[in-house]
Amino acid sequence: MANKSAPVCVVKHWQDAPKIDEDTLTDDLTRHFYYTLGRDKVGESRLYLYHALALTIRDRLVARCRATKEHIKSQKTRKAAYLSLEFLMGRALSNAVINLDLHEQVQSALQEYCTELEEVAEAEHDAGLGNGGLGRLAACFLDSCASLALPVIGYGLRYEFGMFNQTCEQGHQVEQPDNWLREGHPWELAAPEQARRVKFFGHVEVHTDKQGRQHHEWLDTQDVLAVPYDVPVPGYRNGVVNTLRLWKSEATDEFDLTEFNAGSYSEAVAKKNQAEQITMVLYPNDASENGKELRLRQQYFLSSASLQDVIATWVEQYGDDFKDFADFHVFQLNDTHPSIAVAELMRILLDDYELEWDEAWKITTSTMAYTNHTLLPEALERWSVSLFQRLLPRLLEIIYEINARFLSEVALKWPGDIEKQRALSLIEESEHPQIRMAYLAIVGSYSVNGVAALHTELLKAGLFNDFYQLCPEKFNNKTNGVTPRRWLSHCNPQLAALISEKIGDGWQADFSKISELRRFYDNHAFQQQWLAVKQQNKRRLTELVKQECSVEFDPDMMFDVQVKRIHEYKRQLLNILHVIHLYDRVCRGEVSGLVPRCVLFGGKAAPGYYMAKKIIKLINNVASVINNDPAAKPYLRVAFLPNYNVSKMEVICPATDLSEQISTAGKEASGTGNMKFMMNGAVTIGTLDGANIEIRDCVGADNFYLFGLTAEEAQQARLHYQPLKIIESNQDLNRVMTLLESGHFNLFEPNIFDDIINSIKSSSDPWLVAQDFPSYVESQEHAAQAYKDKEHWLRMSILNTAASGKFSSDRTIQEYSDDIWRLSPMQ
Ligand SMILES: *Cc1c(COP(=O)(O)O)cnc(C)c1O
Numbered sequence: 001m002a003n004k005s006a007p008v009c010v011v012k013h014w015q016d017a018p019k020i021d022e023d024t025l026t027d028d029l030t031r032h033f034y035y036t037l038g039r040d041k042v043g044e045s046r047l048y049l050y051h052a053l054a055l056t057i058r059d060r061l062v063a064r065c066r067a068t069k070e071h072i073k074s075q076k077t078r079k080a081a082y083l084s085l086e087f088l089m090g091r092a093l094s095n096a097v098i099n100l101d102l103h104e105q106v107q108s109a110l111q112e113y114c115t116e117l118e119e120v121a122e123a124e125h126d127a128g129l130g131n132g133g134l135g136r137l138a139a140c141f142l143d144s145c146a147s148l149a150l151p152v153i154g155y156g157l158r159y160e161f162g163m164f165n166q167t168c169e170q171g172h173q174v175e176q177p178d179n180w181l182r183e184g185h186p187w188e189l190a191a192p193e194q195a196r197r198v199k200f201f202g203h204v205e206v207h208t209d210k211q212g213r214q215h216h217e218w219l220d221t222q223d224v225l226a227v228p229y230d231v232p233v234p235g236y237r238n239g240v241v242n243t244l245r246l247w248k249s250e251a252t253d254e255f256d257l258t259e260f261n262a263g264s265y266s267e268a269v270a271k272k273n274q275a276e277q278i279t280m281v282l283y284p285n286d287a288s289e290n291g292k293e294l295r296l297r298q299q300y301f302l303s304s305a306s307l308q309d310v311i312a313t314w315v316e317q318y319g320d321d322f323k324d325f326a327d328f329h330v331f332q333l334n335d336t337h338p339s340i341a342v343a344e345l346m347r348i349l350l351d352d353y354e355l356e357w358d359e360a361w362k363i364t365t366s367t368m369a370y371t372n373h374t375l376l377p378e379a380l381e382r383w384s385v386s387l388f389q390r391l392l393p394r395l396l397e398i399i400y401e402i403n404a405r406f407l408s409e410v411a412l413k414w415p416g417d418i419e420k421q422r423a424l425s426l427i428e429e430s431e432h433p434q435i436r437m438a439y440l441a442i443v444g445s446y447s448v449n450g451v452a453a454l455h456t457e458l459l460k461a462g463l464f465n466d467f468y469q470l471c472p473e474k475f476n477n478k479t480n481g482v483t484p485r486r487w488l489s490h491c492n493p494q495l496a497a498l499i500s501e502k503i504g505d506g507w508q509a510d511f512s513k514i515s516e517l518r519r520f521y522d523n524h525a526f527q528q529q530w531l532a533v534k535q536q537n538k539r540r541l542t543e544l545v546k547q548e549c550s551v552e553f554d555p556d557m558m559f560d561v562q563v564k565r566i567h568e569y570k571r572q573l574l575n576i577l578h579v580i581h582l583y584d585r586v587c588r589g590e591v592s593g594l595v596p597r598c599v600l601f602g603g604k605a606a607p608g609y610y611m612a613k614k615i616i617k618l619i620n621n622v623a624s625v626i627n628n629d630p631a632a633k634p635y636l637r638v639a640f641l642p643n644y645n646v647s648k649m650e651v652i653c654p655a656t657d658l659s660e661q662i663s664t665a666g667k668e669a670s671g672t673g674n675m676k677f678m679m680n681g682a683v684t685i686g687t688l689d690g691a692n693i694e695i696r697d698c699v700g701a702d703n704f705y706l707f708g709l710t711a712e713e714a715q716q717a718r719l720h721y722q723p724l725k726i727i728e729s730n731q732d733l734n735r736v737m738t739l740l741e742s743g744h745f746n747l748f749e750p751n752i753f754d755d756i757i758n759s760i761k762s763s764s765d766p767w768l769v770a771q772d773f774p775s776y777v778e779s780q781e782h783a784a785q786a787y788k789d790k791e792h793w794l795r796m797s798i799l800n801t802a803a804s805g806k807f808s809s810d811r812t813i814q815e816y817s818d819d820i821w822r823l824s825p826m827q
Contacts, residue, residue: 025102026109028056042113047183049113050093050123053106054186057096061232062189065241071826072151073317076328079151080821082142083306083341084334085298086135086282087156087244088163089127089231090646092187093120094490095143099234125180126645128162129246131286131604132565133672134373136482136646137451137809138334140672143483144813146235146242147509149825155306157298158188158229158246161281166604166643171620175284175607188229188246196226196308197252198301204394216351218394224275225250226305236485236509240826247305249278285606286565287374289381293391296340296383300392303341307331311348320353326366330821333445335373336381336437342368342444343398351394357401369447369820371478372438374669375458376569382434385427399435403427406443413470424466442467442474447820449478452670452691454711478816479691480670481809484511487676491650494533495680499801502526511808518802527794534655534681534797541655544641544648545600551627551639553598558787561677562660563602563644563652566612568767569667572601573756575660576619577773578780579626579638580736580745586632595784598637602644602652614756616640621745621753649673654680657793658705658783661686662776664767666711668692675807681797685783687772691807699803703796707779708772721763723770733773737761 033039033052042049072079097106097117106117130136138154145152164175202221208214226247233242251272278301283290314325333339342364349360373379388396403426414420426443428434442448442464450456456477460468468475489496489508499507503516520526538555545553553559562575579599585591601619605612623638641648653659659677661668661684668690678684678695685705686692696704709717727733737760739745746752760769787793805811817823 023105025056025105026112028059029053029109030112032056042115046115046120046123049110049115050120051184051186053110053120054093054124056109057093057100057102057106058187058232060100060102061096061234061241064234064239065230065232065243067239068241068826069243073313075151075826077151077826078328078330078821078823079153080145080330080332080817080823081306081310082138082145082152082154082332082334083302083338084135084138084154084156085302085337086130086334087127087138087142087154087246088130088132088135088646089139089244090486090650091121091124091126092231093117093124095486096232096234098485098489099143099147099236101237125183126162126647127185128178128180128645129156129159129282131163131282131284133480133670134286134335137480137672139646140481140483140486140809141813141816142233142242142244143236143485144481144809146233146240147238147483147485148810148813148817149235149238149240149827150813150817150821150823151826152242152821152823154233154242154244155302155309156244156246157279157282157302158248159279159282163282163604163645164284164607168616168620168640168642171617171624173605173613173616177281188231191228191230194228194309194312195250196228196247196305196312197223198226198304198308199223199394200297200300200391202393204397215354216394216397218347218351222271223252223254224278224301225252226301226308228305228309245306245309247279247302249275249301251275284604285608287376287379287567288606288609289379291383293387296387296391299337300340300344300395303338303344306338307341307345307348322349322353322355322359322363326363329367331368332816332820333368333370333441335371336441339370339381339437339441339444340392340395342440343395343402346398346402347394350398361402361405364444366446368441368445369449370441370445371449371451372455372459372464372669373451375455375463375667381437382428383437385433385435388435399426399440402440402443410470420466424470438464439467446474447476448474449476449820450669451478451480452694453477453479454666454688454693455669455690458666458711476819478812478819479694479806480672480675481807481812482672482675482679483809484508484514484679486650487653488679492533492537492654492680494536495530495654495801498529498533511810512805514805515802517798521795521798521802524791527791527798530681530798531790531794534657537654537680541600541651544651545598545639548641549639551623551637553600553637553639554596557596557598557637558657558784559600559655560597560658560660561600561652561656561682562662563600563641563649564671564673566603566605566609566615568611568615568759569663571662571664571767571769571772572603572615572619573760573767574662574769574772574776575599575601576615576622577733577736577760577769578777579622579636580739581732581777582636583622583626583629583632584732584735584739586629586635591635593785594635595787596635597784598639600639600641600652600656602641602648604644611755611759614753618745618753618756621749625745649676653677653682656680656682657787657797658682659684659686661689661692662708662772663687663689664772665689665709665714667767675804678800678807679804681801683783683786683793683796683800685776685779694806698806699800703799703803705779705783707775709768714768714771717768717771718766721765721768721771723761723763723765726770726773727761730774732777733770736773 032055039048162178199221231244349355507513542553653676659682661674670690687708
């Protein structure tokens with residue numbers, strides 16, 4: 001840690017760092033290419049040119065990043081820390097070029113190398129430090145925080161291996177490690193001098209001082225070093241560059257010394273490996289807990305290092321007086337993953353700074369805020385008490401104390417109600433007691449939010465109803481959003497240019513202005529321009545699908561797309577059943593009125609999720625049968641695009657006509673893929689689930705293809721669900737099931753789809769696939785007929801983009817800032 005009395009020599013040179021208003025970019029690029037990287041020709045690969053350009057842009061970010069940090073430090077204003085185990089950033093180069101407004105300069109600099117930005121940008125590896133929606137939300141939020149000039153720092157983990165790469169072999173998903181750092185990560189800057197020390201294992205000793213005060217000491221711990229790597233986060237053309245601080249775990253020096261000296265060379269190395277294991281790999285489970293000890297270590301490692309970081313900065317500036325700390329800090333917990341931060345902040349304040357319990361608790365409960373991301377019970381994190389006892393003994397004590405005090409509050413509200421105490425306890429009592437992390441997060445936070453209106457209502461009425469009754473004022477909704485810079489300006493530059501031509505380019509900084517597009521929805525000439533852009537984007541996706549899947553899409557056919565993590569609740573199965581139904585129509589010769597479609601699927605299954613992997617196999621087998629049937633070719637093409645990630649989505653959403661958002665109502669917390677599609681002029685077919693409801697409210701029921709039960713109806717339907725009767729009475733579904741059961745899609749792989757077939761026919765199918773099939777097919781038919789009427793479809797497409805203003809993450813972050821964080825913009 002920095003010696004406070006050491007003289008500080010402020011290096012002023014950074015003020016002379018490259019300025020974006022000076023045209024030194026060409027020279028800087030050359031310098032980095034020839035000298036920093038030592039290259040002299042561009043060659044086949046654009047990799048070195050990419051690195052040189054990234055370093056050139058980074059020079060421009062670093063100075064502003066430092067200035068932003070200095071500004072925050074000098075102002076004594078409130079600031080927020082966004083704690084997340086995942087940041088699904090994707091590529092950084094083009095985003096930085098847009099936000100710094102360097103496009104022209106970059107293009108002209110690249111002329112000397114006979115290439116252009118779009119080509120060089122392809123050399124960048126996605127930063128895939130997240131699974132799906134939750135991680136991508138964190139990334140969109142960082143962009144919006146910087147763009148709104150809010151003092152917000154992101155804290156995450158620098159996984160050596162991000163989300164696995166997916167390939168398909170004989171239709172089966174195969175996972176490969178994502179060694180994303182292999183070729184270097186030019187955006188990050190390590191700050192080893194600001195490393196923090198995180199404790200594990202050991203035991204707690206209590207001693208009482210002369211004043212009768214108890215002191216808890218956590219001793220004989222095995223410490224791990226957290227080394228920060230800072231990634232700059234540029235705001236949209238406002239001079240702000242915030243920071244994403246990612247922690248890497250490293251062994252402390254003691255490991256080497258003590259054990260080494262004792263002659264235990266291999267033990268010392270083993271322990272070093274153990275320490276470095278913590279940030280080795282991202283757990284690839286989306287919306288399901290997994291309970292592995294290493295995962296808890298990751299969670300504590302992030303929480304402890306980040307809190308220590310914030311507190312060290314505070315103490316450096318204001319000493320160890322925490323009276324005002326809560327006035328200047330808020331910690332937003334992205335799901336329960338970092339919820340151990342509640343107990344860790346208590347530990348730091350109690351043990352390291354000797355605050356009294358009540359004082360520490362007041363600070364904790366006025367600085368912590370929790371975002372819930374799912375209603376699925378299987379996603380609710382629980383950690384066994386015995387694991388905590390071993391790994392984090394001091395944290396367990398603190399959780400017990402929090403629980404004891406909380407349960408006495410419960411007893412006041414519901415006197416004598418033992419059942420309530422049991423239900424609300426942070427500890428689930430059983431043979432193997434478990435800690436309920438969501439309850440810890442709720443009790444320790446002053447704000448608990450859901451991520452779409454329906455989701456928040458369901459939390460209050462169901463999962464967290466008791467807590468809602470106890471403290472209704474904590475609960476609030478923050479409907480998710482996505483950044484229009486990445487998800488429109490960057491991924492659909494032609495549409496962006498067309499929009500700007502009509503309404504000016506103010507919409508990029510203030511996305512509510514996108515509603516001005518509405519004026520043109522009926523203008524024929526504009527519709528034709530809109531169509532031309534869509535067709536070009538469809539050609540781009542056609543290329544990708546051809547390259548990756550060897551399937552020929554036709555840009556004149558309707559592009560019907562479902563890309564997202566593979567999960568039963570998201571019901572890719574319902575979609576493929578509809579595809580089988582269309583194929584069945586072709587086979588029966590019932591093709592009059594059939595609207596030609598290309599159906600695209602994409603998404604990763606968690607490696608241990610059996611049913612999700614089966615669904616991928618089914619999609620691939622159905623695709624193979626259909627694509628190899630010449631009779632189907634004029635009407636239907638199907639592809640599963642492997643390795644769905646942020647960069648793929650940037651090609652997919654601008655090319656989509658029909659966006660599939662078909663989860664079982666009440667199960668998708670919000671969805672954000674739905675918003676990216678809407679911004680790019682896709683029309684949604686969807687259930688009344690998550691943010692679909694708000695999307696439909698904004699665009700109007702006429703411009704949205706609705707089907708299926710509501711969340712409430714679904715709940716009722718499960719009580720007496722009889723899918724066999726539905727299959728019997730619905731001819732279409734009957735034929736689809738017959739085809740499926742006949743083995744038509746698995747001729748040489750007998751029985752491989754039995755579990756899928758049985759799940760559809762099961763009266764305990766929680767996803768109600770058969771239930772919603774008839775209304776889904778009907779709604780699909782309506783969408784198809786509308787697509788035939790080109791002008792009708794174009795009107796709907798334009799209206800969808802025009803109505804997407806609410807779904808900018810700028811709006812979401814403004815609400816977080818106004819209602820939860822209470823931040824003021826910088827400057
Ligand atoms: C937006 C996005 C998601 C989230 O998609 P949903 O449809 O909301 O589940 C997942 N993965 C990637 C790569 C994304 O860009």
